[in-house]
Amino acid sequence: MRALRSSALRLAVGYISLGLAALALFAAPLWYAWRVTVEDGRAEVLQADAQRLADVFTRDGAQGLISYIDARVGLQIAHERLLLLADSQLQPLAGNLTAWPANVPTLPGFYTIRVDLGGHGTDVALVHTRLPDGYHLLVGRDIARYLPLERRFWYALGGAVAILSVFGALGGILIRRALMARIHVIGQTVSAIMQGDLTHRLPTQHAGDELNTLAQTINRMLSQIEQLVHGVRNVSNAIAHDLRTPLAELRARLEELSLTRPSPERSFAEIEAAVADVDSVISIFNALLRLAEIDSGMRRSGFVPVDIAEVATAAVDFYQPAAELKGVTLTLRAVPAPVRGDPVLLAQAFGNLIDNALKYTPAQGHIEVSVIAGGGGVQIAVADSGPGIADADKDKVIERFYRGDVSRGTPGVGLGLSLVEAVARLHGSALQLQDNAPGLRACMRLGHDTRPIASPASAAAPQPGELQHEPVYL
Amino acid sequence: MKVLLVEDNERMAQFVLKGLAESGHSADHAANGRDGMSLAGGERYDAIVLDRMLPGDVDGLAIIESLRHAGRRTPILILSALSEVDERIRGLRAGGDDYLTKPFAFGELLARLDALTRRSQAGGVQTQLTVADLHIDLLTRTATRGDRAIALQPREFKLLEYLMRHADQVVTRTMLLENVWDYHFDPQTNLIDVHISKLRQKIDADFERSLLRTVRNAGYTLTSHD
Numbered sequence: 001m002r003a004l005r006s007s008a009l010r011l012a013v014g015y016i017s018l019g020l021a022a023l024a025l026f027a028a029p030l031w032y033a034w035r036v037t038v039e040d041g042r043a044e045v046l047q048a049d050a051q052r053l054a055d056v057f058t059r060d061g062a063q064g065l066i067s068y069i070d071a072r073v074g075l076q077i078a079h080e081r082l083l084l085l086a087d088s089q090l091q092p093l094a095g096n097l098t099a100w101p102a103n104v105p106t107l108p109g110f111y112t113i114r115v116d117l118g119g120h121g122t123d124v125a126l127v128h129t130r131l132p133d134g135y136h137l138l139v140g141r142d143i144a145r146y147l148p149l150e151r152r153f154w155y156a157l158g159g160a161v162a163i164l165s166v167f168g169a170l171g172g173i174l175i176r177r178a179l180m181a182r183i184h185v186i187g188q189t190v191s192a193i194m195q196g197d198l199t200h201r202l203p204t205q206h207a208g209d210e211l212n213t214l215a216q217t218i219n220r221m222l223s224q225i226e227q228l229v230h231g232v233r234n235v236s237n238a239i240a241h242d243l244r245t246p247l248a249e250l251r252a253r254l255e256e257l258s259l260t261r262p263s264p265e266r267s268f269a270e271i272e273a274a275v276a277d278v279d280s281v282i283s284i285f286n287a288l289l290r291l292a293e294i295d296s297g298m299r300r301s302g303f304v305p306v307d308i309a310e311v312a313t314a315a316v317d318f319y320q321p322a323a324e325l326k327g328v329t330l331t332l333r334a335v336p337a338p339v340r341g342d343p344v345l346l347a348q349a350f351g352n353l354i355d356n357a358l359k360y361t362p363a364q365g366h367i368e369v370s371v372i373a374g375g376g377g378v379q380i381a382v383a384d385s386g387p388g389i390a391d392a393d394k395d396k397v398i399e400r401f402y403r404g405d406v407s408r409g410t411p412g413v414g415l416g417l418s419l420v421e422a423v424a425r426l427h428g429s430a431l432q433l434q435d436n437a438p439g440l441r442a443c444m445r446l447g448h449d450t451r452p453i454a455s456p457a458s459a460a461a462p463q464p465g466e467l468q469h470e471p472v473y474l
Numbered sequence: 475m476k477v478l479l480v481e482d483n484e485r486m487a488q489f490v491l492k493g494l495a496e497s498g499h500s501a502d503h504a505a506n507g508r509d510g511m512s513l514a515g516g517e518r519y520d521a522i523v524l525d526r527m528l529p530g531d532v533d534g535l536a537i538i539e540s541l542r543h544a545g546r547r548t549p550i551l552i553l554s555a556l557s558e559v560d561e562r563i564r565g566l567r568a569g570g571d572d573y574l575t576k577p578f579a580f581g582e583l584l585a586r587l588d589a590l591t592r593r594s595q596a597g598g599v600q601t602q603l604t605v606a607d608l609h610i611d612l613l614t615r616t617a618t619r620g621d622r623a624i625a626l627q628p629r630e631f632k633l634l635e636y637l638m639r640h641a642d643q644v645v646t647r648t649m650l651l652e653n654v655w656d657y658h659f660d661p662q663t664n665l666i667d668v669h670i671s672k673l674r675q676k677i678d679a680d681f682e683r684s685l686l687r688t689v690r691n692a693g694y695t696l697t698s699h700d
């Protein structure tokens with residue numbers, strides 16, 4: 001019964017029934033038309049014949065009709081036409097029937113009956129007419145020759161039904177087998193995926209077929225899921241790996257405090273340091289949450305027209321004092337560049353890139369932030385004159401929690417560049433790390449926005465402070 | 475000031491209530507949305523501190539919306555464990571005045587409450603601000619201290635304007651980031667301190683009395699008097 005529940009078989013059965021119904025609808029009127037036309041025609045011809053004979057009777061009397069019939073019978077070659085004139089006692093007077101057929105009713109009318117014709121029964125159509133003075137006239141016709149035609153019609157109809165059913169059933173079985181084979185493959189792949197191997201993909205074949213389209217869609221979904229799961233795995237690994245250190249320090253600090261019970265002054269200092277430790281853990285958490293938020297792609301709904309140049313200008317302005325303090329020159333080269341994006345995230349991406357550059361650029365060094373339009377897009381770059389990154393390490397730097405050289409003791413957790421990378425990906429771009437000879441050049445390309453520009457701030461949230469956003473005056 | 479705290483987490487509530495009491499403010503506490511709603515609707519408060527997510531059928535946003543619907547203009551500070559920018563925008567759109575993500579330092583909460591309540595008291599459009607002998611003109615965008623003109627970069631001017639509008643209040647680094655730079659993320663460096671020290675150089679360096687002071691573990695304050 002499993003086969004009956006198969007959708008392919010149900011479909012085949014449905015189609016067969018539909019075909020049979022159509023055939024019946026086609027055959028029934030045909031059959032009806034055949035019957036009506038042939039029988040009506042036959043009756044008309046016989047009636048006309050009977051009428052002609054009746055006219056002869058009226059004109060020439062009984063004897064005249066007898067000789068007329070005899071002449072007709074003599075001319076007739078086959079016994080296809082039946083003629084009989086009988087008296088009121090039904091005794092034959094003329095015609096090619098030797099006796100009045102027993103089963104012909106005595107009432108006049110048109111009948112289709114089986115009569116005995118010289119030893120063998122035959123189906124005949126006949127007209128029984130009463131003539132004046134009690135004479136009976138039978139005009140009939142052998143219809144046996146139409147029977148093969150009728151039979152052929154029924155055979156043809158039966159054959160059509162048989163072919164329809166057989167091919168329908170066969171087609172259903174074949175379609176079902178083909179479908180089951182492909183569904184089986186899909187099922188196996190999905191089972192493998194459910195067991196945790198997200199790299200599996202559904203097999204796809206020549207284009208155009210519905211199942212293939214479905215498989216391609218599912219594959220795209222799987223890629224998305226794989227990426228998300230990968231992100232989650234990375235983040236959980238990273239959390240386990242990197243949060244343990246500050247938490248261990250915090251724990252040690254508190255334990256020491258509770259064991260040694262130092263003077264209040266020292267205790268307060270230790271407690272403050274512990275709060276700072278917690279703050280650093282919280283800031284890692286915030287960065288992770290932000291990354292997860294970006295990775296989910298949900299932020300794309302908040303895209304608004306942004307002028308990248310304004311965002312870059314604000315970021316350079318924000319980091320300028322820090323650069324001055326470190327003796328690094330921070331310059332900006334920007335042209336108005338409208339894009340669609342998330343102003344908050346783009347600002348954070350610039351901030352992280354400049355922050356990263358500042359960390360690694362020595363005094364007297366130089367950092368240039370540039371926003372260059374061209375090629376139907378915007379090229380954003382932050383280039384520094386620091387030590388740069390070895391080619392082999394470029395991919396690793398973008399990995400979460402990776403820090404170029406931990407022993408150098410630069411502050412911050414290695415999430416900065418991976419956040420920039422996530423922001424780039426959200427905006428349909430990718431973070432590229434190039435050699436600035438010497439130094440690092442981090443850049444990404446964004447597509448131009450063709451819509452009118454709005455200032456990034458006006459598109460952002462309503463502000464709690466009473467300072468309304470000024471037009472940019474930098 | 476009199477504050478209503480709507481917060482379901484007992485420990486967090488005690489932390490805030492104790493902090494408010496120590497700062498000389500009185501506070502009522504509601505542990506769920508229903509109590510919060512009836513207290514907020516019945517009593518007059520100077521400010522409401524509201525947890526975004528509350529147990530039961532009345533959540534923080536619902537309270538804000540019904541208060542605003544009833545025409546109550548009480549300043550509302552939203553507390554939330556949801557840090558997504560979208561959540562913040564939703565909270566503010568619903569009628570909240572400020573949004574603070576948990577966990578937070580108490581100093582941050584107090585400074586923001588202070589800013590909210592004073593703002594609701596101040597009225598009218600100001601074109602000039604004066605704090606002690608420091609004076610800025612918002613139309614000509616010029617600053618003077620005593621009789622000496624001070625040259626300021628545009629962003630420095632904006633920073634000073636914000637500090638002057640909140641004179642004698644503690645202004646936290648996050649408040650400055652959000653309101654002066656419109657940055658709703660933590661740049662993880664003490665850049666605000668660098669900006670403040672540059673500003674301090676310009677407005678305080680050559681004067682006997684320092685106006686811009688650092689408040690330990692909290693932020694900065696521009697003082698109008700000693």
